[in-house]
Each structure stands twice: as C-alpha cells, then as structure tokens.
Amino acid sequence: xxxxxxxxxxxxxxxxxxxxxxxxxxxxxxxxxxxxxxxxxxxxxxxxxxxxxxxxxxxxxxxxxxxxxxxxxxxxxxxxxxxxxxxxxxxxxxxxxxxxxxxxxxxxxxxxxxxxxxxxxxxxxxxxxxxxxxxxxxxxxxxxxxxxxxxxxxxxxxxxxxxxxxxxxxxxxxxxxxxxxxxxxxxxxxxxxxxxxxxxxxxxxxxxxxxxxxxxxxxxxxxxxxxxxxxxxxxxxxxxxxxxxxxxxxxxxxxxxxxxxxxxxxxxxxxxxxxxxxxxxxxxxxxxxxxxxxxxxxxxxxxxxxxxxxx
Amino acid sequence: xxxxxxxxxxxxxxxxxxxxxxxxxxxxxxxxxxxxxxxxxxxxxxxxxxxxxxxxxxxxxxxxxxxxxxxxxxxxxxxxxxxxxxxxxxxxxxxxxxxxxxxxxxxxxxxxxxxxxxxxxxxxxxxxxxxxxxxxxxxxxxxxxxxxxxxxxxxxxxxxxxxxxxxxxxxxxxxxxxxxxxxxxxxxxxxxxxxxxxxxxxxxxxxxxxxxxxxxxxxxxxxxxxxxxxxxxxxxxxxxxxxxxxxxxxxxxxxxxxxxxxxxxxx
Numbered sequence: 001x002x003x004x005x006x007x008x009x010x011x012x013x014x015x016x017x018x019x020x021x022x023x024x025x026x027x028x029x030x031x032x033x034x035x036x037x038x039x040x041x042x043x044x045x046x047x048x049x050x051x052x053x054x055x056x057x058x059x060x061x062x063x064x065x066x067x068x069x070x071x072x073x074x075x076x077x078x079x080x081x082x083x084x085x086x087x088x089x090x091x092x093x094x095x096x097x098x099x100x101x102x103x104x105x106x107x108x109x110x111x112x113x114x115x116x117x118x119x120x121x122x123x124x125x126x127x128x129x130x131x132x133x134x135x136x137x138x139x140x141x142x143x144x145x146x147x148x149x150x151x152x153x154x155x156x157x158x159x160x161x162x163x164x165x166x167x168x169x170x171x172x173x174x175x176x177x178x179x180x181x182x183x184x185x186x187x188x189x190x191x192x193x194x195x196x197x198x199x200x201x202x203x204x205x206x207x208x209x210x211x212x213x214x215x216x217x218x219x220x221x222x223x224x225x226x227x228x229x230x231x232x233x234x235x236x237x238x239x240x241x242x243x244x245x246x247x248x249x250x251x252x253x254x255x256x257x258x259x260x261x262x263x264x265x266x267x268x269x270x271x272x273x274x275x276x277x278x279x280x281x282x283x284x285x286x287x288x289x290x291x292x293x294x295x296x297x298x299x300x301x302x303x304x305x306x307x308x309x310x311x
Numbered sequence: 312x313x314x315x316x317x318x319x320x321x322x323x324x325x326x327x328x329x330x331x332x333x334x335x336x337x338x339x340x341x342x343x344x345x346x347x348x349x350x351x352x353x354x355x356x357x358x359x360x361x362x363x364x365x366x367x368x369x370x371x372x373x374x375x376x377x378x379x380x381x382x383x384x385x386x387x388x389x390x391x392x393x394x395x396x397x398x399x400x401x402x403x404x405x406x407x408x409x410x411x412x413x414x415x416x417x418x419x420x421x422x423x424x425x426x427x428x429x430x431x432x433x434x435x436x437x438x439x440x441x442x443x444x445x446x447x448x449x450x451x452x453x454x455x456x457x458x459x460x461x462x463x464x465x466x467x468x469x470x471x472x473x474x475x476x477x478x479x480x481x482x483x484x485x486x487x488x489x490x491x492x493x494x495x496x497x498x499x500x501x502x503x504x505x506x507x508x509x510x511x512x513x514x515x516x517x518x519x520x521x522x523x524x525x526x527x528x529x530x531x532x533x534x535x536x537x538x539x540x541x542x543x544x545x546x547x548x549x550x551x552x553x554x555x556x557x558x559x560x561x562x563x564x565x566x567x568x569x570x571x572x573x574x575x576x577x578x
Contacts, residue, residue, distance in 0.1 A: 055419050056577065075422040083420040089413035091341070098340055105333040106421035154421075 004067055006158050006189055007030050007052060011061035014047045021047040023213035024061065029191060031157075034184045036191040036204035038297070040305050044213040045193040046086060049162050049219050052191065053083050066157055069091065081108060082151035086162040088143050090135045090150070097122065097131040100150055107154040121149040123181060141172025152183075159183065161192040165199060177202050197297035211305045221297055228303050229295040230257050232273040235274075236266045236280070236287040248285065269295070330423040334431025335438075337414070342439070352399075357392045358450050361385065365454075371507070376513060378458070379544060385456040386465065387510035389447060393440045393469035397477040398501050400436055402493045405484035409575055416576065425572035429565065432481060433474055440473045441466050459543025461514035468540065472533035475557045478564025485571035490570040495539050504528045509535065524560075529560050 007029040014022040022044040030037045037045040050056035051063060054074040061068040065077045090099050097118050104114035122128045125145035130138065138146065144164065151159055164180070165173040180203055184190055195201055200207050201221045208226070209217040217224055225231075234256070238248050242263050249261040256270035270276040273292035280287070332535055342349075361381065367389075369380030376383060408414040444466045451457055483496065507517060507524060508531035514522055525531045532553040537545040546553055 053420060075424060077424045078420060081420070085416070085420070087413060087416075089417040091337070091412060091414055091417075093341055093344060102333070102340055103336045104416070104422070105336055106330060106418060108329050108333070108422070185315045 005029055005064075006033075006066055007035075007191070008064040009061065012048070012051065012058055012063055013060040014044070014051060014056065015059045020213055022051070025208075025210075025213075025215050027208070027215075029189065032187050034190040034203050034205045034208035035192075036200045037191075038195065038197070038200050038207050038301060039193075040195060040212035043210040043305075045210055046162055047071055048210070049160055049191070049193055053081060053160050054078050079154065080157045082154065082156035082159040084144075084147050084151045084161045084164055086161070086166070088147055090143060090146060092134070092136045095132050095134060096127055096146060099135060099146060100153055102113070103150050103162075104153040109154070117128055117153050117155075121152055124152075125149040126175075139172070141168050141175065143247040144168060144172070144176060148176070148179065155187075158189045158191065161190065163193055163195070165194070165196065173199075197301055201297050209301060209304050210248075216304050217300070224297065224300045225295050227300075229269050229299040230269040231267075232294060233293055233295050233299060234268040234270055234273055234276050234280070235262065235291040235293065236268065236285075237265070238286075239288050241265070251283060251285055252280070255283075267299075269299070326489075328342075330421075330427040331430040331434065334418065334423060334427050334432045338431065338435035339438075342435070349439075351575075353392060353396050353439070354446050357388050357443075358526050361388055361451070361454070361456075364388075365456075381454060382456050382458060382542065385451050386541045387399070387534050389444055389465055389541075390469060390472060390530060390533040390537045391505050391508075391510045392443060392447060393472050393506065393533070394476055395501075396440050396443060397436055397473040398480050398496075400439065401432075401477045401480040402484050402496065403490060405481050406487065406490055409485060410488075415572065419576045424496060425569050425576060428572055429478070430480065431569045433477055435567075436473050436477050437470045442468050444469045457541050459541060461540040461543055463540075465540050466536045467577075468533050468536045471554070471557045471561065472529060475529045475560035475564060478561055478568050482564060482567035482571045485568065485575055504530045509538075529557055532556050 005028040007027055009025060011024050011026065012022055013020070013024050025044075025048065029050075031250060037048060039045050047056065050063060051058050051070065054065065054070050054077045057071055066080055068077050068269065070077060082169040091102070094102065097115075098212035100121060101111075101114045104117055106110070109117065114149050119128070119131070122131050124305050125148060127142060127146060127149070130142065135143065148161070148164070151161075161180070165176055168176065175275060177199070180190065180192075184203065190203065192199075192203065206220050207224070208215045208219070217228060219227065236248070236252075246261060249266050251264065252259050252268055255276050256268040258265040258269040260269070268280075277290065277292065324543070361384070363383035365384050369384075372380040373378070409416075418428055448457070448462065448465065480496070483492075503524070507514070507521060508528045509525060514525040515532065517525060535546045535548070536550065536553050538544075539550075
C-alpha cells in the first residue's frame with residue numbers, strides 16, 4: 001500500500017479547443033513527498049493541478065489519484081483532497097470560523113467535529129483571535145492562511161496548493177512557508193505550483209520544470225542545479241555594458257562551463273568561483289563589479305525555459 | 312453489469328442527501344446575517360400590499376367573482392410573494408457565487424457536485440418561501456381572508472411554484488456572464504407576469520391576445536390553485552393540469568440548472 005503512488009499519470013493531455021495546455025506528461029508522486037510544479041505562466045501547471053484535483057477532465061491519458069481513477073471516482077477522490085486554489089474563494093459574508101465549519105460540512109463531518117477541526121486549524125494558522133471576525137478585512141496573507149486551513153479541514157491525504165504565496169509580502173510568505181513546512185514534517189503530501197524559485201527550494205523534495213505543456217526537467221532542487229547548472233555563478237559587470245557585453249563574453253570563453261551574456265551583466269557558470277576569478281584577472285579583464293554566488297534554481301529555470309518574457 | 316448500474320442508481324440518491332444538506336446549511340448560515348432585511352421584502356411588503364390594495368382599492372372595487380376584493384387578491388399576493396422571492400434569490404446571488412465569491416468553485420473541490428448545489432439552493436428557497444407564506448397566511452386569518460380549510464395546501468402550491476420558477480432562473484443566472492441580463496429578465500418577464508397573471512384582476516379581463524401570456528406563466532397556474540384553495544371552489548382548469556404545468560417547469564428547470572452548473576464548473 002505504501003509503495004503505491006498517490007498520483008500516477010501517464011500521457012496526460014489537456015486541450016481547450018485548439019490549444020494544448022498539457023501535452024502528454026508522466027508523473028508519480030509518493031506518499032509524504034513535497035512535490036512542485038515549476039514553470040512560467042501558461043506552462044500548464046494549473047491545468048495539471050485542476051486535473052489532479054478532479055475538477056477538470058483529462059482529454060487523454062491515464063490519471064490515478066490515491067489509487068482511484070480520476071475521471072470515474074471524482075467525488076471519492078475529492079473527499080480525501082485538500083485544495084488551496086490560486087484565486088481566493090472564501091465566503092466574504094461569513095466569519096472566519098464559519099468559513100471553515102461550512103466547508104467541513106461539505107465533507108460530511110458532524111457539526112461538533114467541524115467546530116473542533118475549525119478551532120484546531122485556526123490555532124495552527126494563527127488566526128484564532130480573528131475567529132469571529134469577517135473575512136473581508138483580513139490581509140492577503142491571512143486570507144491565504146485561512147484558505148490553507150480550509151484545505152486541511154477534512155484531514156486530507158494530499159494537499160494541492162496552486163501558487164500559494166503569489167501576491168503576498170515577504171513576511172506573509174515566510175510565515176506561510178513555515179506553516180507548510182510543518183505540514184510537510186507531519187508527513188502530509190504536498191503538491192504545489194510556483195514560479196518562485198526560492199519557494200521551490202524551500203519546500204520541495206522533488207520538482208518538475210514545465211514549459212509549453214511538457215515536463216522539461218525533473219529531480220530534487222539540488223540535482224537539478226547539478227545537472228543543468230554549476231555549483232557557482234560569477235556575475236560580472238563591465239563598463240559600457242550592453243554594447244561591450246558580447247566582446248567580454250567572447251573573452252571569457254572557456255573560463256567556466258557556460259557564459260551567458262545579459263544586457264546588464266555577464267553570467268559565468270563555474271564549479272569554483274575563486275579559481276574562475278583568478279583566471280579572469282589573469283586574462284586581463286577588468287569588470288566594474290564582481291559577485292560570486294551559489295547557483296540557484298533560478299539559473300536552472302532560466303536555462304531551461306529561456307529568457308523570453310511570458311505574460 | 313446491468314445489476315451494478317441498477318445498484319448504483321439506487322444508492323446514489325441516498326449518498327447524495329448529505330452534500331445537498333451541507334449546501335443548504337451554507338445558505339442558512341448566510342441568511343442568518345441577512346434575515347432582517349428580507350423580513351421587509353418577503354413579509355411586511357406583502358402585508359402592506361394587502362392592506363392598501365385589498366382594503367383601500369377594494370372599497371371602490373366591491374366584489375369580484377362573488378367575494379370581497381381582499382379575499383380575492385389574498386391568494387394572488389400569496390403566490391406572487393413566492394414568485395418574487397424565488398426569482399429574486401436566483402439571480403444576483405447565483406451569478407455572484409460563480410463570478411465574485413466563487414463559492415461554487417470552492418464547493419466543486421469537495422465531494423459536493425452540481426446536483427447538490429442546485430438542490431441545496433432550491434431547498435433553501437422552498438424553506439424561505441414556506442416561512443414567508445405561512446406568516447402571511449396567519450396575518451390574513453385576522454382579516455377574514457381565508458374561506459376554506461383547503462388554504463392549508465397553499466404553502467405546498469407556493470413551494471412547487473418556487474421550484475418551477477427558481478430552477479429555470481437559476482439556470483439562466485448560471486449561464487450568463489454579466490448581470491445586466493437580469494434587468495431584461497425583470498422588465499420583460501417578472502413584472503409582466505406579476506401584472507397579468509391573475510394576481511390583481513381575473514385574466515378574463517385581458518384581451519384574447521394577451522390571455523395566452525397569462526396561461527404561459529407558471530404564476531397564473533399557482534394563483535389559480537391558491538385561489539381555489541383559499542376560497543374553497545374549483546380551479547379554472549382541472550387541478551392536475553395546473554399542477555402538471557408547474558411540475559413540467561420544475562423538472563425542465565432542474566435539468567437546465569444542473570447542466571448550466573456543470574458547464575460552468577468544468578474547466
């Protein structure tokens with residue numbers, strides 16, 4: 001039983017008319033895993049999440065959630081899922097507690113049990129003092145925490161979070177991450193979409209990078225960095241930058257594994273930053289500023305999905 | 312295989328009662344915050360109507376079809392109150408729960424399905440209407456407006472009317488994307504229905520051209536049934552025809568509403 005994946009997809013496709021949002025993806029998510037979908041807007045992350053949440057029917061392919069067929073057993077699957085959607089859909093005219101209690105009732109929990117769960121979860125997301133207040137005046141971060149509490153109300157086997165921290169300020173994001181990390185520690189299986197690299201690195205054991213409806217890379221944050229980037233990145237700025245960029249990039253050839261000239265700086269992907277710097281100085285190059293940093297998922301992401309702006 | 316399908320269709324309605332009640336419960340929790348406002352429109356207003364038109368206008372009108380005017384319009388006001396609540400509560404609030412609050416999207420992520428959403432909503436309206444109608448009847452007793460114990464079935468008629476108008480209007484509200492369509496609905500359907508469906512004067516007064524409009528309106532059939540009940544006399548057409556017509560609207564409306572919900576929540 002424990003070996004059975006919670007999510008199993010083979011050749012999963014979602015088309016809207018002519019447009020193919022998800023173009024034949026394979027997935028497996030094991031119990032207890034924190035799994036992430038990373039990708040630019042329009043990559044097919046949300047469409048995939050909606051199919052996993054059994055609110056959107058796959059156009060083709062096989063999809064099994066918790067061992068059940070996603071198309072035929074939707075209600076039974078949804079009974080064991082917790083969903084935090086991208087757009088808040090809390091009831092603004094109900095109080096904070098009423099939002100949780102009415103939602104718990106959708107899952108068939110008794111009234112007493114619903115109230116008990118609501119109070120417990122309000123404690124968990126640190127909203128107990130707002131329990132009897134309306135939802136409307138809550139801040140974005142508080143609403144998001146309430147939505148996450150609501151997603152937990154049925155004690156789900158699998159929690160789906162679609163861009164959980166988009167639009168939140170840094171404090172709110174960190175508080176949310178900390179709560180999600182606690183859930184993860186308790187063994188709750190989390191599946192989330194994000195386009196924040198730091199979020200993926202903080203929360204995900206394993207992730208896939210999606211682009212144009214396909215999975216373009218898969219692995220742990222560390223292994224993705226090792227495969228698609230280098231241990232360190234040297235960021236160099238030169239005087240007269242946009243025009244001089246290409247010339248400097250050519251002069252840097254061979255210093256690292258890859259050289260990426262951007263309009264404002266040149267990135268050099270290297271295994272050892274200090275050794276690379278020594279080599280740069282030996283070649284007589286004189287950058288106006290130098291930054292040696294560890295490689296991040298952002299480097300992987302930009303490498304895989306390109307630098308073109310997607311809106 | 313055939314046996315399995317049969318078993319399924321037998322157990323399905325039983326399993327689905329709970330989610331329906333959960334949807335009803337949400338409406339009731341919301342109503343708890345808004346009921347003061349609705350007391351005026353669904354109870355005080357009809358009573359004021361009855362007093363001003365029934366007694367005020369009635370003293371000039373005299374007797375209509377053999378009874379005093381107040382007694383004559385009681386069943387009309389009764390049914391049209393049900394009609395107003397049923398239509399009014401199936402427009403902005405339904406569209407809003409799709410478009411602005413997205414409450415139906417929230418429910419969609421749970422075991423609650425489109426059938427439960429529609430049934431919960433209609434059950435809530437039946438409850439609202441029944442309470443409003445019962446309260447109105449109690450007031451009317453003091454004015455001597457009821458002439459037959461059959462008046463006790465009027466809440467049932469009003470409940471049926473509620474489903475037969477609320478269900479198609481709900482389907483309409485779930486299909487549109489902009490609330491400006493509602494003003495068309497009120498202007499061209501709701502107001503003419505109220506004016507020409509035998510609420511304030513017998514439809515026989517209408518010219519032959521307009522009369523079929525009254526016959527087409529579910530409200531007229533409910534008014535006929537209610538009037539026969541409160542006055543203790545026969546309906547214009549056989550009772551099964553009136554009831555059957557209302558039932559047909561209810562069934563068609565339910566079908567359309569569930570289909571509209573399903574379409575809107577899919578993808």
